[in-house]
Amino acid sequence: MAKFYVLLGPPGAGKGTQAEIISTECKIPHISSGNIFRENLQNDTELGKKAKVFMEKGELVPDDITIGMVKDRLLKSDCGNGALLDGFPRTPNQAQALSEFLKSIHAEIACVPFIDVEENELIERLSGRWTCKAEGHVFHTLYKPSKVTGICDHDGSELYQREDDKRETVEQRIKVYFDQTAPLIDFYREKELLVEIDGAKTIEEVTSELMKVVNCGK
Numbered sequence: 001m002a003k004f005y006v007l008l009g010p011p012g013a014g015k016g017t018q019a020e021i022i023s024t025e026c027k028i029p030h031i032s033s034g035n036i037f038r039e040n041l042q043n044d045t046e047l048g049k050k051a052k053v054f055m056e057k058g059e060l061v062p063d064d065i066t067i068g069m070v071k072d073r074l075l076k077s078d079c080g081n082g083a084l085l086d087g088f089p090r091t092p093n094q095a096q097a098l099s100e101f102l103k104s105i106h107a108e109i110a111c112v113p114f115i116d117v118e119e120n121e122l123i124e125r126l127s128g129r130w131t132c133k134a135e136g137h138v139f140h141t142l143y144k145p146s147k148v149t150g151i152c153d154h155d156g157s158e159l160y161q162r163e164d165d166k167r168e169t170v171e172q173r174i175k176v177y178f179d180q181t182a183p184l185i186d187f188y189r190e191k192e193l194l195v196e197i198d199g200a201k202t203i204e205e206v207t208s209e210l211m212k213v214v215n216c217g218k
Helices: 015-026 033-042 046-056 063-074 092-104 119-127 167-190 203-217
Strands: 002-007 030-032 082-086 107-116 129-132 138-140 194-198
Touching: 002 015, 002 092, 015 030, 015 082, 015 203, 030 033, 030 063, 033 046, 033 063, 046 063, 063 092, 092 107, 092 167, 107 167, 107 203, 119 167, 167 194, 194 203
Parallel strands: 002 082, 002 107, 030 082, 107 194
Antiparallel strands: 129 138
């Protein structure tokens, strides 16, 4: 039976990095909701056309369209042994629809790893990024500080913070994530599929914990 995994984690938890590692190690595709939308829009699929109508109005794409796109992707041959889902599902309704679909194709959600990091740690990670105006070199006040505060090591240009990296923006992003994702976390916890991973550890330690949980679909 093909085993699928839903990877959860707030902005700054390192979810993208870990997803790529797991995908490579376990030889299963890393499927992000963002990529699914882009592919459908670029290929002008029927579902892509329907989604575009809502997106152009700045409205949320209805569940039936989003779920339809995900189903089409999961039926492709590279998902024969399973896949790692990232960014879908976002709600208990989507999660229920996913479970029912997988059951219909004799597959299942094996587990839902949740990379958990304290809010203050996430804010420090995300709001410490500074970018140089000339070439876009990136520094971090904690992890990769420039030799001279506010000046790029490589070209001497001024460092600035993008809007996305400013503390107030970061705080709002994290709040929105937890507000929106809390019901999904509860849903999978009740199903006894949620596995919490301490995201405050090093990248290597988090990878080790995740690999024990995922076990490469075995």
